[in-house]
Amino acid sequence: MADFVKGLFGGQQPAKVAIPGDDDFADYAGAPEPTPAAISSYTDAAHLAQPTGALTARPYTAWYRVWERTSPEDFKLEMYILPFLFVLILVHVWGTRANRSKAKAWSKAHAPLLQQEFAQVGFREGEATSDDILREKKADEYSTYATGRQNVAFIDFKITLIKRFNPFMLLGEYLIPLFFESIPAPAERVEATAYVFDGNEAKHAPQYGSGDAKKVSNSSFDGFVFAIVHKDIMKRMREDRYDISLTTTRDHAKLPVWTAVMSESAEITDMMLTPELIKAIHDAGDSFEALIVTDQPIDQPKTLDDTKPKKRINLSLKLESTYTATLPLFQLFLRLPDHLATAAHFRPEALRRxxxxxxxxxxxxxxxxxxxxxxxxxxxxxxxxxxxxxxxxxxxxxxxxxxxxxxxxxxxxxxxxxxxxxxx
Incomplete structure (x- = not known):
């Protein structure tokens, strides 16, 4: 037994004599011979016979099995947020399409009249359909353009719609005017601005200087400021626009009671209020907002260049579901430069003030x-x-x-x- 213990713990063994000339390997001379590792007692035939493919298979784990390591309770926040986002997307898509369809309805109703009066309607050259004349600047703003007519250089149209695509902004736009009187309530309207030639055809359109230009009558007329406005916006117009502040406000017996005349002279008022214009304003009803003829800037002039006359004609109408009532007034607005070039020449006494x-x-x-x-x-x-x-x-x-x-x-x-x- 003692010999067995000594052999197990490396008891004293007789020292081996080193071979002369082999000093470098002296350290390994007493090393025991290697023996094979003993087979574990738990090794069985099933483990020994395991196929090669099983060595590379991914071991079972719950890391990639979401249904085993999560529950519906973990997605409560997402279940509240996702339906809300889905509703917002639906409202945005619906509101954008509703605004687009309303703008196209306006262009469909007015495109024939514009194409009848102007050589080019819209931003594309040549004849365009009613769907092509509009340009979408924003989801609530559309614009178009018309040119190629006697006495008018061009006309800009701007269609402003409410923000149906954003209910939060729309709600804010309706609530803020309840607390601040200076901020108007949102409204859907079309604003048209006609820039007249005023005798500068050769400057703006060189083709007027040759050919049939001699047959074209002079488009110049006297500068003045005249406006017919709805009384709901009369105060705001006078505060926001410099040119309107130069006029005197009066009621007119021939016009509806909800309108007011802003003019610099009684002679100008008599020239502007033709029977056709009075009837068109009556027919337009509450859809009418303002008709302005001006040669002064909207903002207070600060330099001498700002005081140079720039004659324009503005029309503002509310957008309605049908345009039968406002079409006569719209047509009269398109032809108003012809009336001004013919009749807007006043006596020196009227122009002195x-x-x-x-x-x-x-x-x-x-x-x-x-x-x-x-x-x-x-x-x-x-x-x-x-x-x-x-x-x-x-x-x-x-x-x-x-x-x-x-x-x-x-x-x-x-x-x-x-x-x-x-x-x-």
């Missing part, structure tokens, strides 16, 4: 401009004087600089005393 108002504004701007230039000249002169003073002071000695600064302080104190004496 209009010219006086323009001259007063020009004189105010010129005075402000002269004051600004005088201030700039004064600043430049003071700067030059300081530079000369600094140059002179730099050439003096220390004692001379002290005397110079003392004299300068004495002069400043005398000036201050003189100013206080004069004020007293």
């Amino acid at each position: 209009i010219k006086q108002t323009r001259d007063e504004q020009i004189s105010k701007i010129r005075k402000l401009d002269d004051d600004e230039k005088a201030e700039e000249r004064k600043v430049a002169a003071d700067k030059q004087k300081r530079e000369l003073r600094d140059q002179k002071l730099g050439r003096l000695s220390a004692e001379e600089q002290r005397k110079f600064l003392e004299k300068e302080r004495e002069r400043d104190s005398k000036k201050k005393m003189k100013r206080s004496t004069v004020k007293g």
Whole structure:
């Protein structure tokens, strides 16, 4: 037994004699011979006979089996958010299509009339269908364009719709005007602005200078500001637009009671209120918002260039489900430049007050401009004087600089005393 224990723990063994000349391998001389590892007792035939493909198979784990490691309770937040997002997407798609269909309905009703009056309607050259004349700038804003007509350089159309595609913004636009009177409630409208030639056909359209241009009558007319507006927006128009602030507001017996006339002269009012226009406004009803003829800017002019007359005609109408009532007024608006080129030539007495108002504004701007230039000249002169003073002071000695600064302080104190004496 003792021999067995000694053999197991490497008991004393007789030392082997090292082979001469083999010193490098002396450390391995006493190493025991390697023996094969014993087979474990749990190794059975099933493990030994395991096929090769089973060695590369993924072991069972719940990492990729979502249904085993999760439950519906883990997706409560998603179950609340996803239906909400789905509803928002549906509302956005529905609102966008509803706005698009409403804009196309307007173009379908007005495209024949525009194509009858203008050579080009829409942004594409050549004849376009009613679906092609509109351009979608935003989901709630569409625009189109018309040109190629006598007395009119071009007309811009802007269709503004409510934000059906965004219920939160739409709700805010309806709630905010309830608390702030200066913010108008949202409304669907079409705004048209006609820019007249005013005798500048050769400048805007060179083809008028040759061929049949001699047969075209002169399109120039006297500048003035005239407007017929709905009383619901009369106050806001006067506050927001500079040109409307130049007029005098009156009611007119021939017009509906819910409208007001803003004009610079009674003679201008009589010229503008033709029987056709009065009837068209009556037929339009509450769909009518404003008809404006102006040669002044919308914003307060700040430079002399802003006071140059730029004659325009504006029409604002509410969008309705049908356009039968507003089509006569729309057609009259398209042909209004012809009436102005023919009849808008007034007596000098009627234009004297209009010219006086323009001259007063020009004189105010010129005075402000002269004051600004005088201030700039004064600043430049003071700067030059300081530079000369600094140059002179730099050439003096220390004692001379002290005397110079003392004299300068004495002069400043005398000036201050003189100013206080004069004020007293």
